[in-house]
Every structure is written in structure tokens, then in C-alpha cells.
Amino acid sequence: MTTDDVWTVEVKRDLCVGNRMCVASAPDVFEIADGKSRARSAYWSASPALVDAFESCPVSAIVLRDETGAEIESEP
Numbered sequence: 001m002t003t004d005d006v007w008t009v010e011v012k013r014d015l016c017v018g019n020r021m022c023v024a025s026a027p028d029v030f031e032i033a034d035g036k037s038r039a040r041s042a043y044w045s046a047s048p049a050l051v052d053a054f055e056s057c058p059v060s061a062i063v064l065r066d067e068t069g070a071e072i073e074s075e076p
């Protein structure tokens with residue numbers, strides 16, 4: 001991972017349980033709306049905070065994809 005990488009960020013809101021772990025890790029990226037998380041924007045520079053949020057989600061509701069559209073399974 002480098003900060004030059006741009007990832008798309010999606011929250012599967014049907015899975016999200018709204019425990020705010022991702023917001024605590026990456027408040028710039030995630031916000032709570034109607035009790036569930038959503039990404040403030042679809043595109044974000046890769047960052048340790050974003051990886052922390054991704055890994056902290058207890059229900060794997062956060063989907064990160066690289067520039068090719070490939071899903072990121074764990075910390076690159």
C-alpha cells in the first residue's frame with residue numbers, strides 16, 4: 001500500500017450493525033447516517049486509518065477495491 005493508491009470504499013449497509021468502529025478509526029472517510037455507516041465519498045487515498053477501519057468491522061461490511069476493481073481482502 002502506498003498513499004498514491006486510490007481505493008473505492010463501499011459500506012454494505014444491509015450488513016452494517018452501526019457500532020461506529022470504522023468511524024472511530026477513519027472519521028474522515030466514514031459517517032453514520034440513519035444508524036449505519038456510509039462512506040463520505042466513493043474514492044479515497046489508501047491510508048493506515050482506512051485499513052484499520054476495514055479490519056475493525058466485525059461484520060465485514062466494508063468493501064475496498066483497488067484501481068483495477070479488485071477487492072482488497074486484507075492489508076496489502
Ligand code: SF4
Binds near residue numbers: 016057
Ligand atoms: S465498523 Fe462495520 S458494522 Fe460498524 S459501523 Fe462501520 S461498517 Fe458498520
